[in-house]
Amino acid sequence: MKRERKGDIWDFEHQLPAAGGGSAHTEKLILGLDGGTTNTICICMPIVAFTPNHSPPVYARAVAGSSNHNSVGETAARETLEQVMAEALSKAGCSRSAVRAVCLAVSGVNHPTDQQRILDWLSDIFASDVEFFVENDSVAALASGTMGKLHGCVLIAGTGTIAYGYTEDGREARAAGAGPILGDWGSGYGIAVKALTSVVRAYDGRGPETMLTSSILRQLQLSSPDELIGWTYADPSWARIATLAPVVVLCAEAGDQVANDILLYAVEEMASSVKAVVQRLGLCGKDGKDNFPLVMVGNVLETNRRWDIGKEVIRCIVKDFPGTRPIRPKVEPAVGAALLAWNYLIEQYQPDVE
Amino acid sequence: MKRERKGDIWDFEHQLPAAGGGSAHTEKLILGLDGGTTNTICICMPIVAFTPNHSPPVYARAVAGSSNHNSVGETAARETLEQVMAEALSKAGCSRSAVRAVCLAVSGVNHPTDQQRILDWLSDIFASDVEFFVENDSVAALASGTMGKLHGCVLIAGTGTIAYGYTEDGREARAAGAGPILGDWGSGYGIAVKALTSVVRAYDGRGPETMLTSSILRQLQLSSPDELIGWTYADPSWARIATLAPVVVLCAEAGDQVANDILLYAVEEMASSVKAVVQRLGLCGKDGKDNFPLVMVGNVLETNRRWDIGKEVIRCIVKDFPGTRPIRPKVEPAVGAALLAWNYLIEQYQPDVE
Incomplete structure (x- = not known):
């Protein structure tokens, strides 16, 4: 899939109907990405208010391979992330210009340097007023249970296991998640x-x-x-x-x-x-x-x-x-990632929400 | 090192002094090999009687890389074994014709099929009356403590760990040695x-x-x-x-x-x-x-x-x-391998011993 950078169009974008015409969505959008070691999921969600008891509206969902830079290397990870975002937008019938925020929660993002590398590259693709959130994939898992609020603890146990926690004042901590050699016996x-x-x-x-x-x-x-x-x-x-x-x-x-x-x-x-x-x-x-x-x-x-x-x-x-309040999320982590951005925008730009 | 098979000479052999002349040893010999995952050691020992309190006489010792066929593949394993035997004989100033027995104790030999493959290949190198012993490397470790007698238990604990035991009537058993994923916690x-x-x-x-x-x-x-x-x-x-x-x-x-x-x-x-x-x-x-x-x-x-x-x-x-009688071997496993063959020959061919 050929794509071009900043200002240039992604190869599907010239096929879109003109804004406001046809069946394409015209609202402002959030992209939520959950990048694990096996695959990467991107969902596309409008910035609209909805009640906590209802599922968040999802326009489109796309799936690609691994985007963990430790597993596949940085170039392939970027390619995959770019491809899965383009596909989600294409399925939603939207162009990049509609995107207001991107929340990318990818496994393998552990240090500020990992974060900064991805932020630099995102700002190369999207317009300068788009909000970016780059996090570890456990953040998307937490947000999928808390409707986007970064507070509490998430326990993930699949092939591996990790516990991640966040406080409302921005502190975080983790335990386990060190891989099988280093004793993740709960996995x-x-x-x-x-x-x-x-x-x-x-x-x-x-x-x-x-x-x-x-x-x-x-x-x-x-x-x-x-x-x-x-x-x-x-x-x-x-x-x-x-x-x-x-x-x-x-x-x-x-x-x-x-x-x-x-x-x-x-x-x-x-x-x-x-x-x-x-x-x-x-x-x-x-x-x-x-x-x-x-x-x-x-x-x-x-x-x-x-x-x-x-x-x-x-x-x-x-x-x-x-006081432990167990939650089994009703939405997938990619939606959690989008909700994290949604939550932030709702707080910052309340007047913008339709 | 160019070598040729059966009947042909190994490249050092034509440089040896004629049998009985010069400084070369003329006794009948045993080759003892200890092949681990890191390196392979071959020693060359004459078939002479010696008292248990004295060290067995060793004419020469050669060292080469790994000969575990699981690690390096069968062709490379054979090359290494052949090379290290040739080098030990060359250092001792002896030719293959002096060899009466070869005991090859190599890690990775676990099944009769592994054994047979190596036996076939040994009989291609040496004369038909040479005795061969092909064993797991733990056998050499046991024999290094029992002066060649296959009876008792050996506990090996280096990078890995395994316990191996043999009875005088030929039964054997092992425990652990399944590698780190499968819980060799004593290693x-x-x-x-x-x-x-x-x-x-x-x-x-x-x-x-x-x-x-x-x-x-x-x-x-x-x-x-x-x-x-x-x-x-x-x-x-x-x-x-x-x-x-x-x-x-x-x-x-x-x-x-x-x-x-x-x-x-x-x-x-x-x-x-x-x-x-x-x-x-x-x-x-x-x-x-x-x-x-x-x-x-x-x-x-x-x-x-x-x-x-x-x-x-x-x-x-x-x-x-x-009744446990702990033994810290005074000789290395390659000598143990040679002693195993020595012990067998002493019993079988008592009159041949000088």
Whole structure:
């Protein structure tokens, strides 16, 4: 997809109907982007008021590959981000000139230098009066549960896990999210690795027998625990190994003690990450009883299982912090990113809102 | 180094003095090879009787790179093995025709198919009456402590860790050695990873403060625990990370509780591997009190520290198996490999020994 910079048109823009004519939207717009290690999602939303009980209006949604500059390199990350924004605008029938704010929440953005590089490049694409927000992707996850307000804690547990927290006066803190070598045991990867290890230990006589042995071998179509070593090191990518986490839940539900213990350990790990963040930021107030939102995101925390990991994590946190207000977001993180910008614009430019 | 096969000469062999003339050795020889993931060592030893209290006579020693076929591929592994044997013979001033037995103990040899492939290739190089022994490298480590006798248990703990055991009637068993993803926590890598994780946990508020933070940052010349994530994933090779294990020992010796707990955990893990092997093979007899040799190999088990990991492992095993007879080998594994062949030949061909 050929695109040109500042002032020049993106290749779809000359095909748009003239402003006000045809079916194209003419409101001012926000782009919200959620860039993970697997894919990047961009949504396009008008700057209109809506009640908190209703879903935010979304004009268009586009999906592209990874935009984590650590994984794919900076040039490819930019290409992907530019492409997914162009596609969302094209689907909405809008041009860049309608964009009023862009909130880009991308994994791999951890330092002010990462932020500045992306800001420089965004200002090269959009007009000078557009507002930019460049954040870590956990910010979009938090905002998806708080309707754009940066306050509270978010716990993300998918292939990896991280707890991130923000206060209303702009302080932030994180715990875990250091990757599997550095002990993210609450993650889907962590759960799966503990299960694989338990199978090896049962096999060589170091640990108790477990249902995980037959269940994992069946799932991987292997005939002996010996072969797990080869399977693991043939491709030790985190996401591939994390796909075994649901097997552990099934075994725990069927009463297997080893699987049960693995999940309990993961629960304690995740709760400990959240507690560390809450305590450092004082989200719970001085007496530990203040209310604060805890946004729960990621497939490890999904609620459709009898052994409900998310519920156990909450139970564990509420014991120490009774003011914990758990939230399962109803919108996706890309919408959360857009809501963050929306929230900011609403506060700053109240008169502009239609 | 140009070499030719069967019957043809290796390129140094035509330079050797005629048999019986000059300074070249004329006895029959054994080649002992220890092939690890880092390097391969070959020693050349004459088939002569010697008393167990004296060191076995070694004519020559040669060192080459890795010969683990999983790491470097089969062709390169063969090239390395052939080169290191040729070099040892050349240094000893001997030709292949003097070789009576070859014991090749290489990491990565786990299945009969691995063994057969190497046997086929050895019989292509040497005369048909040469005895071959192809084993996993842990066999050489055991033999280095038992003067070539395949009986007892060996615990290896360097970058990785494994416990291997053999009975006199040919049964064998192993525990651990499944690599870091699958929980070899007793290894140098395991100890280092636990230390790095403790630093991250202390930093984000999940764990207690520890001296490991300043010690590891100083060692790696980093300024903040934040940078450990980048350091770790920039090159997560096991050996590079395992170099941090001695820092943990130093901190434990200085009284740091976190470091102390990491070492105690590693000790329990290693002891549990040995106990699993001993129990499965019944090395301890029916009443659990029989004598059996426990050969201890690898830098994690070195005895020159005040916090003596090896001593603690032994203490832990002896509690359950009072007949444990710990051995710190006085010769290197390549000599152990040669002794294994020597032991076999002595038994089979007693009259041949000079």
